Amino acid sequence: MTQLTRDDVLKLAQLARLDITEDEIALYQKELSTILQYVEQVQKADVAGLKPTTQVTGLTNVMRDDTVADYGVSPDELLRQAPNVQDRHIKVKRMIT
Amino acid sequence: MSRWLPIADLAAKVQTGQLKAVDLVERALKTIEDKKEYDAIISIISERSRERAAAIDAAAAKGEDVGRLAGVPFIAKDNYLVFGAETTAASNMLRGFTAPYQSTVVEKLEAEGAICVAKANLDAFAHGGSTENSDFFVTKHPMDKTRVPGGSSGGSAAAVMLDMAPFALGTDTGGSIRQPASFVGAVAYKPTYGLMSRSGVVAMASSTDVMGPITRTVEDAALVVDVMAGRDPLDSTTIERNPKGYANASSSLKGKTFGLITEWMGEGVDPAVKNKIEEAAKKLQAAGAKVTRISLPSLPLALAVYYIIVPAELSSNLARHDGQRYPFASEEGRDLNGSYGKSRGIGFGKEAKRRIMIGTYVLSSGYYDAYYRKAQTVRTKLINEFNEAFAKVDFLIGPTAPTTAFKIGENANDPLKMYLADVMTVAASLAGIPAVVVPTGLASDGLPVGLQIMGVQRSDRELLGVAQAAEEVLV
Numbered sequence: 001m002t003q004l005t006r007d008d009v010l011k012l013a014q015l016a017r018l019d020i021t022e023d024e025i026a027l028y029q030k031e032l033s034t035i036l037q038y039v040e041q042v043q044k045a046d047v048a049g050l051k052p053t054t055q056v057t058g059l060t061n062v063m064r065d066d067t068v069a070d071y072g073v074s075p076d077e078l079l080r081q082a083p084n085v086q087d088r089h090i091k092v093k094r095m096i097t
Numbered sequence: 098m099s100r101w102l103p104i105a106d107l108a109a110k111v112q113t114g115q116l117k118a119v120d121l122v123e124r125a126l127k128t129i130e131d132k133k134e135y136d137a138i139i140s141i142i143s144e145r146s147r148e149r150a151a152a153i154d155a156a157a158a159k160g161e162d163v164g165r166l167a168g169v170p171f172i173a174k175d176n177y178l179v180f181g182a183e184t185t186a187a188s189n190m191l192r193g194f195t196a197p198y199q200s201t202v203v204e205k206l207e208a209e210g211a212i213c214v215a216k217a218n219l220d221a222f223a224h225g226g227s228t229e230n231s232d233f234f235v236t237k238h239p240m241d242k243t244r245v246p247g248g249s250s251g252g253s254a255a256a257v258m259l260d261m262a263p264f265a266l267g268t269d270t271g272g273s274i275r276q277p278a279s280f281v282g283a284v285a286y287k288p289t290y291g292l293m294s295r296s297g298v299v300a301m302a303s304s305t306d307v308m309g310p311i312t313r314t315v316e317d318a319a320l321v322v323d324v325m326a327g328r329d330p331l332d333s334t335t336i337e338r339n340p341k342g343y344a345n346a347s348s349s350l351k352g353k354t355f356g357l358i359t360e361w362m363g364e365g366v367d368p369a370v371k372n373k374i375e376e377a378a379k380k381l382q383a384a385g386a387k388v389t390r391i392s393l394p395s396l397p398l399a400l401a402v403y404y405i406i407v408p409a410e411l412s413s414n415l416a417r418h419d420g421q422r423y424p425f426a427s428e429e430g431r432d433l434n435g436s437y438g439k440s441r442g443i444g445f446g447k448e449a450k451r452r453i454m455i456g457t458y459v460l461s462s463g464y465y466d467a468y469y470r471k472a473q474t475v476r477t478k479l480i481n482e483f484n485e486a487f488a489k490v491d492f493l494i495g496p497t498a499p500t501t502a503f504k505i506g507e508n509a510n511d512p513l514k515m516y517l518a519d520v521m522t523v524a525a526s527l528a529g530i531p532a533v534v535v536p537t538g539l540a541s542d543g544l545p546v547g548l549q550i551m552g553v554q555r556s557d558r559e560l561l562g563v564a565q566a567a568e569e570v571l572v
Contacts, residue, residue, distance in 0.1 A: 012454045016441075016453045017437040024447075031512050034512075035404065038401060038513055039405050042405065042472050042475050043471055047478055050474050050481075052476070053476045057291050057334070059333075071198065082423070083423075092436065097431065
């Protein structure tokens, strides 16, 4: 029975890049443990000889020509959605601290 | 306001000029305004709708072919990229996002003359079964404002039953089209996985996400499916359409075999729901169908499988919402990593964060095999059981949800209890099989119950045909 600790929740939040509040840490510690305890029932299932399913309709590699196509959307339109743009680049905060 | 005519009739009359597309659009916009207290709608697309309607009327007057859905207004769930309004997915994270392109299925509907007049409310990022997880507001049930309309496509389902438009689009990852339709008494169609392009729709879980319509009748749903279906170079998981199409497929119930799923008629199912489904099974039999009981022993595991696979996939899909590419960003954070954490911590609602962390957990090193890989393998077992069942019967039937529409707030503080609302819909999603919800009328508690009918993969035409025949005897 998985019971997440406060540190487990902080680690998950850090991996998922989610800054969460003190209240949320306590709440998720409880709620995520309950959800994980529920889904753990899959571990008891007998699946001898079975392979995992990743694609349900049986499609395999779907190929296309590697050519430039016009999708009717300009890079400028796409860039317009970003909160911080400079010289047609998305500007972010410094990466190395 | 009275009901809309059948979609095919509306389009035919717009073509001949007996009805004007501009009037249909005005009627939709007025109904949306008159019924705004239900909070079904996030945004209204008035200017573009009126322009398109006028152009369609002008083309029709010149005798041009204006399409099979000419002038027919529709409402898209707000996770479809549509011109003329923001696409928010009912999340603070996507507030201010204006689609630079449209989803493939909306393009196809527009090419046949349909007009998107509004965007409907949902649980943020389609995470939920009640619209209570919308970051904006809760949609009210059309018959009882103290109840939820289901979800996540609750706004779309309510809009159809409030006659805001003849059809609405929903998305279904684990029941998000079907469960709200059952709650409000609408028809819903969840196609075979891959039948409709996912391009231009905000992704939730890529291995189960499908697009589909919510309507008042199966006939209307089939026509919309016929327009939406087919391969799309922009979505390499799409499959070929049936050359016969999906409209006008009505068939007879005589001689058809249905398996009533025993796992869904036992404990934990509201007796009011069970009675309606038993009654529906008898009506199908009376119309000449053969109904047997059938067991799929792994079905009780489906919800656990779903709540491992889907959080895993959505935690990956939602990684793109990082405060750098889409409008929402927190100014806080002293470096890039800090900006990610702050933007995501503030921008995502509680349910999105919950699911992202569950997904992160089941995919993390050391837990991957015990959770994600194991769930994918149990998924295979479930698919095998569906295949065995479809070797014995033509279609499977059962309830759509274990209850009728619940009260607003009733499940809000218990995420696991909320997840249980999906217990009968997730299995078809995991197996990629098509499922349709047909109204059966009102249960003893006065609320609607929908019969869920499932077919084998790629049997969409046959399923819509039998659903139309079932609709005649059920309602």
